[in-house]
Amino acid sequence: MSAPLLSVRDLHTRFRLRGGLFRRSASWLYAVNGVSFDLMRGETLGLVGESGCGKSTTARTIVGLCRAASGSARLGDVELTRLSRRRWLPVRRRIQMIFQDPYASLDPRQTVGSILAEPLRIHGLATRREVKLRAMALLDAVGLNPRHIYRYPHEFSGGQRQRIGIARALALEPELIICDEPVSALDVSIQAQILNLLKDLQTRFRLSYILISHDLSVVRHLCDRVAVMYLGKIVETAPRQTLFAEAAHPYTRALLSAVPIPDPTLEAKRRRIVLAGDVPSPAAPPPGCPFHPRCPERARVAGDRCALEAPLLAARAAGGAHACACHLSETTD
Amino acid sequence: MSAAPDPLVRWSIGAADAERLLAEAAKVRGESLWSDAWRRLRRNRVAWWCLLFLAAFTLTSVLAPLLPIPSPVQIELNALLLPPAPPWQEFGGRGFTTEAFWDLGAVDRGMLGLRQWIFGDWQTGHWLGTDAKGRDVLARVIWGSRTSILVALAAALCSLLIGVTYGATSGYLGGRADNLMMRIVDVLYSVPFIFVVIFLITIVNEYRRTLQDYYGINREVVFYVVIGAIYWLTMARVVRGQVLSLKNSEFIEAARVIGASTRRIIFLHLVPNVLSIVIVYLTLTIPAVMLFEAFLSFLGLGIEPPKVSWGLLAVDGVEAVSPLYVQWWLVFFPAAAMGGTLLALNFLGDGLRDALDPRLRGKD
Ligand SMILES: Nc1ncnc2c1ncn2[C@@H]1O[C@H](COP(=O)(O)OP(=O)(O)O)[C@@H](O)[C@H]1O
Numbered sequence: 154m155s156a157p158l159l160s161v162r163d164l165h166t167r168f169r170l171r172g173g174l175f176r177r178s179a180s181w182l183y184a185v186n187g188v189s190f191d192l193m194r195g196e197t198l199g200l201v202g203e204s205g206c207g208k209s210t211t212a213r214t215i216v217g218l219c220r221a222a223s224g225s226a227r228l229g230d231v232e233l234t235r236l237s238r239r240r241w242l243p244v245r246r247r248i249q250m251i252f253q254d255p256y257a258s259l260d261p262r263q264t265v266g267s268i269l270a271e272p273l274r275i276h277g278l279a280t281r282r283e284v285k286l287r288a289m290a291l292l293d294a295v296g297l298n299p300r301h302i303y304r305y306p307h308e309f310s311g312g313q314r315q316r317i318g319i320a321r322a323l324a325l326e327p328e329l330i331i332c333d334e335p336v337s338a339l340d341v342s343i344q345a346q347i348l349n350l351l352k353d354l355q356t357r358f359r360l361s362y363i364l365i366s367h368d369l370s371v372v373r374h375l376c377d378r379v380a381v382m383y384l385g386k387i388v389e390t391a392p393r394q395t396l397f398a399e400a401a402h403p404y405t406r407a408l409l410s411a412v413p414i415p416d417p418t419l420e421a422k423r424r425r426i427v428l429a430g431d432v433p434s435p436a437a438p439p440p441g442c443p444f445h446p447r448c449p450e451r452a453r454v455a456g457d458r459c460a461l462e463a464p465l466l467a468a469r470a471a472g473g474a475h476a477c478a479c480h481l482s483e484t485t486d
Numbered sequence: 487m488s489a490a491p492d493p494l495v496r497w498s499i500g501a502a503d504a505e506r507l508l509a510e511a512a513k514v515r516g517e518s519l520w521s522d523a524w525r526r527l528r529r530n531r532v533a534w535w536c537l538l539f540l541a542a543f544t545l546t547s548v549l550a551p552l553l554p555i556p557s558p559v560q561i562e563l564n565a566l567l568l569p570p571a572p573p574w575q576e577f578g579g580r581g582f583t584t585e586a587f588w589d590l591g592a593v594d595r596g597m598l599g600l601r602q603w604i605f606g607d608w609q610t611g612h613w614l615g616t617d618a619k620g621r622d623v624l625a626r627v628i629w630g631s632r633t634s635i636l637v638a639l640a641a642a643l644c645s646l647l648i649g650v651t652y653g654a655t656s657g658y659l660g661g662r663a664d665n666l667m668m669r670i671v672d673v674l675y676s677v678p679f680i681f682v683v684i685f686l687i688t689i690v691n692e693y694r695r696t697l698q699d700y701y702g703i704n705r706e707v708v709f710y711v712v713i714g715a716i717y718w719l720t721m722a723r724v725v726r727g728q729v730l731s732l733k734n735s736e737f738i739e740a741a742r743v744i745g746a747s748t749r750r751i752i753f754l755h756l757v758p759n760v761l762s763i764v765i766v767y768l769t770l771t772i773p774a775v776m777l778f779e780a781f782l783s784f785l786g787l788g789i790e791p792p793k794v795s796w797g798l799l800a801v802d803g804v805e806a807v808s809p810l811y812v813q814w815w816l817v818f819f820p821a822a823a824m825g826g827t828l829l830a831l832n833f834l835g836d837g838l839r840d841a842l843d844p845r846l847r848g849k850d
């Protein structure tokens with residue numbers, strides 16, 4: 154097996170909460186609390202979980218928008234978490250990001266042409282004239298009219314704006330694009346178009362993706378592998394087929410049970426698992442298994458182990474691609 | 487690993503298409519938020535007329551030396567306290583000289599020369615009357631407006647250059663730098679500037695020969711510097727607040743992800759996006775500065791005779807108010823000029839606020 158393109162190990166990111174008057178009593182919000190995964194070249198990894206579980210923060214830490222408290226994220230042989238501003242610059246050409254809100258992610262005062270030109274200018278990749286041509290080519294690549302380089306973001310629809318955001322990420326021809334909920338702000342009818350576009354671009358530009366979503370059905374279309382996050386941790390990771398067929402973690406099963414099935418007879422037979430209670434605050438994560446206050450299968454674990462001992466993310470079969478962080482999955486196999 | 491992909495497969499636009507597409511792109515140019523705001527400002531009658539009025543006012547004031555009006559400082563002992571005479575009664579006559587002027591700048595001298603070349607020594611009559619020394623009120627109001635405009639310009643420039651840069655930098659950097667920068671502003675804020683002005687002007691008066699001859703510092707320079715120093719502070723605070731709310735938006739993060747430098751983010755992304763608030767705020771600052779100038783000149787701390795300013799006209803006006811003679815024109819015309827300008831600026835500010843409001847975009 155070749156080396157992974159991106160390798161994240163035990164990544165932690167925390168935010169300082171407003172403490173007391175003199176900040177002595179500052180407390181922390183543990184948004185990313187020990188995330189590890191590998192991403193192979195050309196692969197798409199889905200990162201799913203409820204809103205607030207730390208998906209965006211994971212992405213933002215990897216691309217250097219947040220400072221990691223500890224842990225590592227290596228892109229090839231570059232350690233991303235400790236790069237200085239200057240060292241980051243060449244790495245920007247290898248890793249890019251697509252943002253969630255197409256209405257907020259484009260500078261409203263700039264033309265689409267200059268939005269797309271900016272990365273090229275910063276990295277000195279094109280002359281003044283080439284920049285315009287490249288901007289047109291980029292628009293063309295994402296399925297927009299190349300004649301619209303002198304238009305402004307507010308003159309485009311949400312889906313078109315998201316395409317502009319994708320074009321901007323493509324401008325530097327990166328190896329890896331992190332898509333943070335690229336379709337959740339869009340109409341369902343547009344979502345499929347954008348996902349298909351991402352898929353096309355992947356083959357055309359040999360991209361690897363991390364696709365973040367709170368919606369498993371989005372992930373199902375595009376991903377080779379899926380990682381499920383809960384409260385700043387990855388609780389289960391598996392190839393897509395495996396995850397949808399035989400999810401091992403109680404949280405994943407609950408998530409899957411909420412995904413609608415297109416077949417009405419199956420849909421009628423389906424049993425929904427409704428989770429009790431709310432997601433605990435990441436400022437005070439519960440001890441033991443982070444899922445234990447809500448876990449419907451906790452009773453199947455002997456004693457109070459779930460509340461005392463944190464389960465590790467462990468491969469279910471030796472060398473297997475399916476890993477799960479649950480005491481149950483250790484004992485059953 | 488395979489070889490690099492063929493660029494032609496990646497980028498489907500060839501050089502031949504490009505020329506044609508670029509030409510076509512120019513035809514479907516979009517409308518920027520600025521031009522949209524401009525269009526909506528034009529639909530706002532009141533604001534639009536105020537803008538025209540202010541433009542005309544500024545033009546008149548800048549081109550004052552070219553106008554065939556009497557000299558604002560020419561004393562005519564046989565024409566003391568003449569009431570206004572409308573143009574149809576006394577259109578004008580000869581008698582213009584440049585003798586009584588103070589040291590004008592080169593540009594103004596040039597304009598005066600041009601005026602003499604065009605009009606000779608012809609000048610308008612005393613349409614708005616004369617003051618207690620026989621000086622033409624119309625000329626004094628127009629020349630006085632130059633001081634106001636100069637002061638407004640100085641303050642606006644300081645607000646724009648120092649205030650916006652400082653506030654945007656402070657807000658974007660955040661953390662300790664922001665803390666330090668804002669404490670400096672707080673300290674400057676707490677200085678009672680009216681005392682500083684009095685203090686500085688007194689010192690300058692004391693040593694005016696030395697300062698003037700050796701350092702080229704005169705009272706007016708001090709005056710402008712002090713006004714500039716006061717008026718960037720509020721702008722810095724306003725801009726910082728706006729930047730704080732903008733700097734976490736996704737388009738700023740996107741700029742960071744593509745590798746934009748801090749300077750680029752501040753000046754190419756943050757400043758253009760707070761500029762609309764800055765402009766609206768300027769229309770509030772400028773009247774305040776004009777009033778401040780008039781106030782200081784009124785107290786004798788600002789512009790000095792023989793130069794003219796609206797504050798000095800107010801002094802003349804106050805002296806003219808007596809129970810025996812009602813020389814209303816000495817009070818009314820300067821007050822009308824000043825009041826009109828300030829009102830127009832306020833209405834324009836209102837109109838700009840509406841026009842630049844992104845929530846109202848696209849509507850009229
Ligand atoms: N800049 C921030 N400051 C403080 N807390 C934050 C910040 N960004 C995110 N958080 C918190 O971190 C947690 C994870 O957020 P996020 O990564 O955005 O979740 P997701 O993208 O999965 O919805 C949330 O509880 C959120 O409130």
Ligand code: SF4
Binds near residue numbers: 403449480
């Ligand atoms: S470790 Fe216990 S609480 Fe956690 S998911 Fe497994 S069964 Fe539930």
Ligand SMILES: [Mg+2]
Binds near residue numbers: 205208209333
């Ligand atoms: Mg998110």
